[in-house]
Amino acid sequence: MNIFITGGTTGIGLALAKLYLEEGHRVGICARNLSKFPVEIRNKYKQLSCYEVDVTNREELHKAVTHFAPVELDMIIANAGRSVGAKSKTPMFSVANEIIDINVKGVLNTFDIALEIMLPRKKGHLVATASVAGFMGLPGAGAYSASKAAVLKLCESYSLDLKRHGINVSAIAPGFIDTPLTQKNNHKMPFLMSAEKAAKLIKRALEKKKVLYVFPFRMKIVVSILDKMPRSLYRMLMNLKFLNYSEE
Numbered sequence: 001m002n003i004f005i006t007g008g009t010t011g012i013g014l015a016l017a018k019l020y021l022e023e024g025h026r027v028g029i030c031a032r033n034l035s036k037f038p039v040e041i042r043n044k045y046k047q048l049s050c051y052e053v054d055v056t057n058r059e060e061l062h063k064a065v066t067h068f069a070p071v072e073l074d075m076i077i078a079n080a081g082r083s084v085g086a087k088s089k090t091p092m093f094s095v096a097n098e099i100i101d102i103n104v105k106g107v108l109n110t111f112d113i114a115l116e117i118m119l120p121r122k123k124g125h126l127v128a129t130a131s132v133a134g135f136m137g138l139p140g141a142g143a144y145s146a147s148k149a150a151v152l153k154l155c156e157s158y159s160l161d162l163k164r165h166g167i168n169v170s171a172i173a174p175g176f177i178d179t180p181l182t183q184k185n186n187h188k189m190p191f192l193m194s195a196e197k198a199a200k201l202i203k204r205a206l207e208k209k210k211v212l213y214v215f216p217f218r219m220k221i222v223v224s225i226l227d228k229m230p231r232s233l234y235r236m237l238m239n240l241k242f243l244n245y246s247e248e
């Protein structure tokens with residue numbers, strides 16, 4: 001398969017790239033700073049292509065994806081994303097704008113470009129890394145929650161729209177995964193999972209063409225309870241001191 005992964009230099013994207021490379025697939029990855037990508041992997045796999053590209057720049061991303069797979073693109077994983085960093089009770093709108101640009105517009109750019117290649121063949125798989133944070137408005141992470149909620153809804157809609165064109169769409173909603181993104185967190189991260197284990201689970205879900213995959217299983221249970229409970233109860237819970245974060 002020809003597989004392109006945005007945000008493939010570290011964390012979940014890197015673990016996925018390694019898995020697919022080990023199986024002999026052609027893999028293209030991109031990120032803004034390729035020096036984060038392990039040199040030994042770059043030297044080991046001849047079927048790997050790396051592009052220094054920002055997903056918010058449609059033109060740059062278009063050049064990279066069409067260079068990697070001008071005609072046959074089997075799967076694209078819109079995985080590039082950023083989180084809040086230090087949480088704040090005062091909304092930080094410059095950070096919020098950046099989060100929306102990367103996490104939402106970046107996914108739109110990625111899918112737009114991939115579809116240009118996939119639609120004529122009536123074949124392909126669009127994947128986006130959302131998050132369990134997209135199921136509820138998390139305190140201190142409004143823009144991140146909103147960005148991931150948008151990704152979940154976009155994928156649900158596109159999975160309905162694109163099925164007739166032979167295109168599968170999947171949204172992946174991980175809980176806490178041990179990556180540079182979460183290593184900055186100073187709050188508790190229940191059910192924390194390694195990026196390698198996460199990548200294996202994601203790959204298996206993608207083989208089954210799941211439209212939505214929420215994991216780890218215990219986090220899925222917690223999130224479905226939080227998502228379905230009356231919002232007044234949810235707000236009460238989130239205001240409890242032991243569940244809250246202190247402002248930095």
Ligand SMILES: NC(=O)c1ccc[n+]([C@@H]2O[C@H](COP(=O)([O-])OP(=O)(O)OC[C@H]3O[C@@H](n4cnc5c(N)ncnc54)[C@H](OP(=O)(O)O)[C@@H]3O)[C@@H](O)[C@H]2O)c1
Nearest residue numbers: 007009011012031032033054055080081131176177179181
């Ligand atoms: N870790 C978790 O617990 C967790 C949970 C749920 C969802 N997720 C989601 O999973 C995805 C991957 O996160 P991760 O945890 O693996 O984080 P990570 O290790 O920080 O990886 C993020 C990747 O995205 C790239 N990236 C960031 N902004 C970019 C941009 N504008 N253009 C191109 N590439 C960009 C980064 O490289 P550069 O900075 O060099 O560009 C890096 O390769 C994200 O969408 C994240 O929201 C993570």
